Amino acid sequence: MxxxxxxxxxxxxxxxxxxxxxxxxxxxLKIHYGTKFCRKDRPKGK
Structure with missing residues (x-):
């Protein structure tokens, strides 16, 4: 690995x-899965 x-x-x-x-x-893990973990923290309207 x-x-x-x-x-x-x-x-x-x-x-x-x-x-x-x-x-x-x-x-x-932030590099590989950061978008998945941070998605709930983003503003909904875009």
Whole structure:
């Protein structure tokens, strides 16, 4: 999985599973699914 590999390259000293999950939730999931999650926050009229 390239995303996980990139995270380990960013933090070579080692990661806990919580930190990996936090990084995935904060960055990569926003990148891939941001439109789906943010759709409910957009104004309805457009």
């Amino acid at each position: 390239p995303v996980v590999q990139r995270i380990f390259e960013m933090y070579p000293s080692g990661l806990s599973m919580h930190k990996i999950a936090a990084i995935l939730n904060s960055e990569d």
